[in-house]
Amino acid sequence: xxxxxxxxxxxxxxxxxxxxxxxxxxxxxxxxxxxxxxxxxxxxxxxxxxxxxxxxxxxxxxxxxxxxxxxxxxxxxxxxxxxxxxxxxxxxxxxxxxxxxxxxxxxxxxxxxxxxxxxxxxxxxxxxxxxxxxxxxxxxxxxxxxxxxxxxxxxxxxxxxxxxxxxxxxxxxxxxxxxxxxxxxxxxxxxxxxxxxxxxxxxxxxxxxxxxxxxxxxxxxxxxxxxxxxxxxxxxxxxxxxxxxxxxxxxxxxxxxxxxxxxxxxxxxxxxxxxxxxxxxxxxxxxxxxxxxxxxxxxxxxxxxxxxxxxxxxxxxxxxxxxxxxxxxxxxxxxxxxxxxxxxxxxxxxxxxxxxxxxxxxxxxxxxxxxxxxxxxxxxxxxxxxxxxxxx
Numbered sequence: 001x002x003x004x005x006x007x008x009x010x011x012x013x014x015x016x017x018x019x020x021x022x023x024x025x026x027x028x029x030x031x032x033x034x035x036x037x038x039x040x041x042x043x044x045x046x047x048x049x050x051x052x053x054x055x056x057x058x059x060x061x062x063x064x065x066x067x068x069x070x071x072x073x074x075x076x077x078x079x080x081x082x083x084x085x086x087x088x089x090x091x092x093x094x095x096x097x098x099x100x101x102x103x104x105x106x107x108x109x110x111x112x113x114x115x116x117x118x119x120x121x122x123x124x125x126x127x128x129x130x131x132x133x134x135x136x137x138x139x140x141x142x143x144x145x146x147x148x149x150x151x152x153x154x155x156x157x158x159x160x161x162x163x164x165x166x167x168x169x170x171x172x173x174x175x176x177x178x179x180x181x182x183x184x185x186x187x188x189x190x191x192x193x194x195x196x197x198x199x200x201x202x203x204x205x206x207x208x209x210x211x212x213x214x215x216x217x218x219x220x221x222x223x224x225x226x227x228x229x230x231x232x233x234x235x236x237x238x239x240x241x242x243x244x245x246x247x248x249x250x251x252x253x254x255x256x257x258x259x260x261x262x263x264x265x266x267x268x269x270x271x272x273x274x275x276x277x278x279x280x281x282x283x284x285x286x287x288x289x290x291x292x293x294x295x296x297x298x299x300x301x302x303x304x305x306x307x308x309x310x311x312x313x314x315x316x317x318x319x320x321x322x323x324x325x326x327x328x329x330x331x332x333x334x335x336x337x338x339x340x341x342x343x344x345x346x347x348x349x350x351x352x353x354x355x356x357x358x359x360x361x362x363x364x365x366x367x368x369x370x371x372x373x374x375x376x377x378x379x380x381x382x383x384x385x386x387x388x389x390x391x392x
Contacts, residue, residue: 004277005095005098005099005102005241005243005244005277006241006242006243006277006278006279006392007228007240007241007242007392008098008101008102008227008228008241009097009098009101009102009225009226009227009228009240009241010225010226010227010228010231010238010239010240010241011223011224011225011238011239011240011241011353011386012044012046012224012225012226012230012231012234012236012238012239013040013041013042013043013044013045013046013223013224013234013236014040014043014221014222014223014224014350014353014354015036015037015038015039015040015041015042015043015221015222015223016036016039016185016219016220016221016222016343016347016350017032017035017036017039017219017220017221018185018219019185019186019187019217019218019219019340019341019343019347020187020217020218020219021187021215021216021217021218022117022215022216022217022218023117023218024218025116025119025218025219027116028116028119029061029062029114029115029116029119029120029220030061030062030066030070030114032114032115032116032218032219032220033060033062033067033112033114033220033222034062034067034070034071035220036112036114036219036220036221036222037051037067037071037110037112037222038071039222040110040112040222040223040224041110041224043224043236044224044234044235044236045234045235046108046224046234048071048072048073049071049072049073049074050107050108051068051071051073051108051109051110051224052073052074052075052076052077052078052106052107052108052109053076053077053078053079053080053097053100053101053105053106053107053108053109053110054067054068054076054078054079054080054097054109054110054111054112055078055079055080055081055082055093055094055096055097055100055109055110055111055112056080056081056082056093056111056112056113057081057082057085057087057089057090057092057093057113057344058082058085058086058087058089058113058344059081060081060112060113060114061114061120062112062114063079064076064079065079077105077106077107078097078100078105078106078109080093080096080097080100081093082096082246082380082382083380084379084380085375085378085379085380085381085382086344086375086378087291087293087337087344087345087374087375087378088266088291088345088374088375088378088379088380088381088382089246089374089375089380089382090113090291090344090345090346090348090349090372090374090375090382091244091246091345091349091372091373091374091382091383091384092244092246092374092380092382093111093113093346094111094223094225094241094244094349094384095241095244095245095246095382095384097109097110097111097225098225098241098244101225101226101227102227107226107227108224108225108226109224109225110222110223110224110225111222111223111225111346111349112220112221112222112223112346113220113221113222113343113344113345113346114219114220115217115218115219115220115342115343115344116218117216117217117218134255135255135256135257137256138255138256138257139256139257147293147294148204148205148208148213148294149205150257151293151294151296151297151377152205152206152207152208152294152296153257154262154263154264154296154300154377155207155208155263155294155296155297155299155300155377156206156207157262157263158263158264158296158299158300158310159207159296161263161310162310162311162313163311164299164310164311164313164314165314166207167314167317168299168313168314168317169207169208169212169295169296169299170195170198170199170295171317171318171319171321171322172292172295172298172299172317172322172331172332173193173198173211173212173295173338174193174194174195174198174319175319175322175323175331175332176292176331176332176335176336176337176338176339176340177191177192177193177211177335177338177339178192178193178319178323179323179324179332179333179334179335179336179339179361179362180334180335180339180340182361182362183334183335183340183361183362184361185334185340185341186334186335186339186340186341187215187217187335187339187340187341188215188335188338188339188340189335193211193339197211198211207296208294208295208296211338212294212295212296213293213294213338214292214293214294214337214338214342215337215338215339215341215342216342217341217342217343219341219343220343221343221346221347221349221350222346223349223350223353225241228240236357237356237357237358237388238389239352239353239356239357239386239387239388240386240387240388240389240391240392241384241385241386242277242278242279242280242369242385242386242387242391242392243273243274243275243276243277243278243279243280243384243385244274244277244382244383244384244385245270245271245273245274245277245382245383246270246380246381246382246383247269247270247379247380247381247382248266248269248270248379248380248381249261249264249266249268249269252264252266252379253379263300264300264304264377265297265300265301265303265304265376265377265381266375266376266377266378266379266380266381267301267304267305267373267376267381267383268304270381270382270383271304271305271306271383274383274384274385275306275385277385278369278385278387280369280385280387280391281306282305282306282307284368284369284391285307285329285369285370285371285385286330286355286364286365286366286367286368286369286370287324287329287330287331287333287352287355287364287366287367287370287371288302288305288307288329288330288331288332288370288371288372288373289331289332289333289334289336289348289349289351289352289355289370289371289372289373290302290331290332290336290348290372290373290376291336291337291345291348291373291374291375291376292332292336292337292338293337293375293376293377293378294377295338297376297377298331298373298376299313299317300376300377301373301376302316302317302329302373305371305373305383307329316328316329323362324360324362324363324364324365325362325363325364325365326365330362330364332348332351333351333355333360333361333362333363333364334347334348334350334351334354334360334361334362336348345374345375348372348373348374349372349384352370352371352372352384352386353370353386355367355370356368356369356370356386356387356388367388368387368388368390368391369385369386369387369388369391370385370386370387371383371384371385372384372385372386
């Protein structure tokens with residue numbers, strides 16, 4: 001038997017809580033996780049006690065055994081956590097859940113992410129400390145304290161190497177905000193962004209202005225995976241896993257900022273594995289949901305997935321090309337991390353499911369294949385291709 005996840009597992013339910021600005025959730029993080037799991041099970045028409053596995057990433061604090069107890073689950077058979085990479089694990093967590101089902105370790109896995117920053121502190125904030133070690137020991141003495149500073153260095157190198165203008169970053173931000181205006185779930189729904197507002201916004205750290213940086217939010221999101229043979233027993237159109245990849249290239253994690261391929265989004269090795277497993281190429285992708293920690297990483301990741309050569313970025317990344325329904329590559333059609341919410345990228349996976357189902361608030365014209373890119377510039381990163389039965 002071929003070693004592949006292609007067509008072996010399907011998403012049959014998705015669910016989420018209301019999304020809040022960081023610190024604004026009325027619920028504790030564990031309650032948010034439970035709400036999202038219950039919503040995903042309700043969407044699937046599934047008794048939550050039938051779940052026998054959980055998968056998550058980035059050290060989610062809602063432990064599988066505690067979830068199982070709270071939900072009355074009869075038997076917990078699988079509990080996986082993607083190691084490292086922060087939001088770069090959002091797609092890998094789905095792959096890990098799918099792998100458990102394919103290997104016979106579980107029958108029904110819920111993949112989820114929950115955040116309550118009012119309870120546990122802001123996720124991306126630099127914390128005061130008396131001692132530092134590892135990579136931060138090389139960064140903090142020079143004032144590199146927080147993620148935007150760290151990633152700005154990589155993006156600046158990339159823009160310089162390939163002669164790319166900042167207008168490409170602006171187009172990415174504006175596409176996310178444009179799609180959020182059609183999405184009532186989005187935190188930035190009703191708050192459109194135009195070019196003048198983007199250009200007048202304050203610098204965070206060059207080349208990132210305010211609207212180039214992801215939000216910080218509270219909430220939770222989840223999905224339900226089952227074996228493909230059971231997928232048609234559920235009420236919604238099944239969305240099949242076509243391909244998945246996780247990891248990074250040679251010495252991507254070398255410290256401090258010493259990777260041989262420094263100006264990279266970490267997908268040069270992943271994308272070929274992803275497309276090979278899925279049996280499709282970039283020309284087959286109808287929409288992309290790309291994790292925006294910062295807009296520059298999206299640009300780099302799209303190039304590394306073969307949608308354009310780096311030197312073509314200015315021409316390709318025009319706003320009209322990124323908008324649903326008829327753009328060349330509809331991007332972040334729910335608003336993404338910039339304008340829907342920052343659920344550490346897991347809301348992007350749910351939106352890809354909606355695209356294949358045909359139920360997005362900004363539906364792409366082509367919906368048989370949807371790509372999710374998780375965590376550009378981190379290590380390990382991950383990505384995911386979802387598709388309809390017609391693609392199998």
